[in-house]
Amino acid sequence: MLRKIHLFLFLIVGNGLFAQQFSLEELRKQSVKDPEATVQQINVILSEESELLSSQVHELKLVMAFAYKNAYNYDQAFDVLNEIINAENASIDPIIQLKAYKLYGIIYGEIGDYEKAFSYYYKSLEIIEQSGLDDKQQLVEIYNNLGTAYLNIEEVGKARETFQQSLNLLIEQRDTARISIAYNNMGSLERKDGNYELANAYFRKSLYYGKDHMLVRIRAHRNLGYSYELMGLSDSAQFYYSLSYDFAERDSSLYDMSVIKNDMANLRYQQGRFAQALAIGMESLQLATGIDAKELVMSNHELCYKALKQLARFEEALKHYEQFNTIKVELLGLTKAKEFREIEARYALNKKQQRINHLEEVNRLNESKMVGFYWIGGLSVVLAIVVFWLMVLYIKKLRIKKRLAAQENLVLSKEIQVLGEANEIVVNENAGLIEQIDHKQRELASIALHQTHNRVYLDELKTKLKKITIDSVQTRSEIQEVAQTLQKLRVFEKDWETFKIHFETVHPTFFTKVQEICHGQLTPNELRHCAYVKLKLTLKETASFLNVGEKAVKMARYRLKKKLKIDATTSLSNYIAEID
Numbered sequence: 001m002l003r004k005i006h007l008f009l010f011l012i013v014g015n016g017l018f019a020q021q022f023s024l025e026e027l028r029k030q031s032v033k034d035p036e037a038t039v040q041q042i043n044v045i046l047s048e049e050s051e052l053l054s055s056q057v058h059e060l061k062l063v064m065a066f067a068y069k070n071a072y073n074y075d076q077a078f079d080v081l082n083e084i085i086n087a088e089n090a091s092i093d094p095i096i097q098l099k100a101y102k103l104y105g106i107i108y109g110e111i112g113d114y115e116k117a118f119s120y121y122y123k124s125l126e127i128i129e130q131s132g133l134d135d136k137q138q139l140v141e142i143y144n145n146l147g148t149a150y151l152n153i154e155e156v157g158k159a160r161e162t163f164q165q166s167l168n169l170l171i172e173q174r175d176t177a178r179i180s181i182a183y184n185n186m187g188s189l190e191r192k193d194g195n196y197e198l199a200n201a202y203f204r205k206s207l208y209y210g211k212d213h214m215l216v217r218i219r220a221h222r223n224l225g226y227s228y229e230l231m232g233l234s235d236s237a238q239f240y241y242s243l244s245y246d247f248a249e250r251d252s253s254l255y256d257m258s259v260i261k262n263d264m265a266n267l268r269y270q271q272g273r274f275a276q277a278l279a280i281g282m283e284s285l286q287l288a289t290g291i292d293a294k295e296l297v298m299s300n301h302e303l304c305y306k307a308l309k310q311l312a313r314f315e316e317a318l319k320h321y322e323q324f325n326t327i328k329v330e331l332l333g334l335t336k337a338k339e340f341r342e343i344e345a346r347y348a349l350n351k352k353q354q355r356i357n358h359l360e361e362v363n364r365l366n367e368s369k370m371v372g373f374y375w376i377g378g379l380s381v382v383l384a385i386v387v388f389w390l391m392v393l394y395i396k397k398l399r400i401k402k403r404l405a406a407q408e409n410l411v412l413s414k415e416i417q418v419l420g421e422a423n424e425i426v427v428n429e430n431a432g433l434i435e436q437i438d439h440k441q442r443e444l445a446s447i448a449l450h451q452t453h454n455r456v457y458l459d460e461l462k463t464k465l466k467k468i469t470i471d472s473v474q475t476r477s478e479i480q481e482v483a484q485t486l487q488k489l490r491v492f493e494k495d496w497e498t499f500k501i502h503f504e505t506v507h508p509t510f511f512t513k514v515q516e517i518c519h520g521q522l523t524p525n526e527l528r529h530c531a532y533v534k535l536k537l538t539l540k541e542t543a544s545f546l547n548v549g550e551k552a553v554k555m556a557r558y559r560l561k562k563k564l565k566i567d568a569t570t571s572l573s574n575y576i577a578e579i580d
Contacts, residue, residue: 024059031067033252038067058084058096062103069107072292077107094131098124098138102145109149112295112331121146140169140178147185154571156193163189180210184220187227196227203227217247218256222263229267237267258287258296265303278307298327306544503531510534513579518563526563529556533576 031038042064046057061080068077084100085092105120124142128135143166150159167182187202203224210216225240241264248256261284268277285300301324308317504511514530515522522530532542543550561572 024063027060027063028066031063031070035067035071039064039071042067054087055093055096058087058093062096062099065100065103069103069110074107074111077103094127094133095135095138098127098133101127102138102142105145105149109145109152114149114153117149118146121149136169136173140166140173140175143169144182144185147189151185151189151192154192156189159189160186176209177213177216180206180208180213180216180220183209184216184223187220188223191223191227191230196231200224200227214247214251215253218244218251218253218260221247222256222260226263229263229270234267234271238264241267254287254291255293255296258284258291258293258300261287262296262299262303265300265307269303269307274307274310278304278311281307294327294331298324298331301327302540500531503534507534507580510579514564514576517579521563522560526556526560529553529560530576533557533573534579536573536577 027038027042030041042060046052046060052060061084065077065080065084068074068080081100081104084096101120101124105117105124108114108117108120121142124138127133128138128142143162147159147162147166150156150162163182163185167179167186170179170182183202184206187199187206189199190196190202191199203220206216206220210220221240221244225237225244228234228240229237241260245257245260245264248260261280265277265280265284268274268280281300281303285297285304288296288300301320305317305320305324308314308320500511510531511527514527528546529542532545537545539550539553542553546553557572564572564575566572566575
């Protein structure tokens, strides 16, 4: 179930008029509602307005990149930003460079690459510091975006610090629109930390300051709905979700409409209204597929799978589960180790090439020195004999050095060839390792699915046994049917042992180390919870696999945290991730 914290990312791509025919602010607003039309219009302006300054061209391209982002066309957005950064990089306006880096950070944040997002946000702060820009508005945006990224990776302390810096600057400026956004973000942070009353107070402050802004209304009402859902107040949650969806529909925000539908479907599921949850989830899935929001599509497939399973429509449920698992594997692409090794290999090759270039430069200098000494010998008549012998000796030394340099060049060339071959081997090994990891992850997911099927067969067996009363005549076919069901059950009796074997193949010492920490006091069920946390399964995924409620999973993890003697400031998932 999708439960991402919806925060606001600040981005100002320009303002003012460059010509009578267009306004950057109007184009920016249009890029949100109709990004494709905005890109076409900017291309027309760039082709027809030949007298535009370079800064004006860059501002227009920033709006174009922003429009591509809004259309989820991230590759073309990166291409446009690269054009801005690489064009006349030495003389580029610092404010243009700052805005480009900031947009890089926003896009990388949207696609979940927070390491690169942080890198570009901090580059933006460096530009402000180095260029001496006194632009509080840009500082507000960068601090807010940093807070959003920190919150999405559950760094609550850093998120609170950067959000507060943003809010303080906004209060100084008395910018009500952005104050409302800052309060919304502070509310999301406090809710994530479990402070629901304080969070709702912040959301209401956001509505107060942003009552004239549609996006604030959409997000603040949705956040209020989610808070009330977490507090167990379903009616209040439904009320605020409905308000949020009405505002999103008025604003034609397809992404927000899909997210809110997903929230409403999950609320119905929690209430046990599975048919309604399925219908609303299918609507959300259709919207998410239309805008190619993969994470949202994955969440809706998971929701539909669970609802269909509860409705005993197992074939349809399995199709949604396969779609969910395929997208999840795609989003979890394991390429970082491969990229790191390739970078190391390229670095080694570059260092060798630099040494070759240095030796070639030494050879050129030596040759020029030889020519100089020949001229000196010709002009030094009086000292001809002495100079002659000195030149002969020096030339011999130079020739020896040249031969040695040539031999070293040959050795270095061979080393480069060997490094290239080694690089190919590393790339092939990485591909094989990624295949093995992917295979193991699929096996683990398959085992978890078999466990779910095991429970289904148990329910099926119970239903059939209830139908056979004492007075009824037990026919041979009924008895065979029950026996067949029991046979299916026996197939899955050793699922956990099979799962454990595959898990220990990937993490061979994990269970031993966990038991050592707890002095062997962990039960088999607690070890199973440890394994699911290690696999980074969410509360809802774990609850589905164990056929229990989310509260039961929370309580089990709480007891596990006490046994592991983890303090309150440390996350269980982060602690277990360090155990290998």
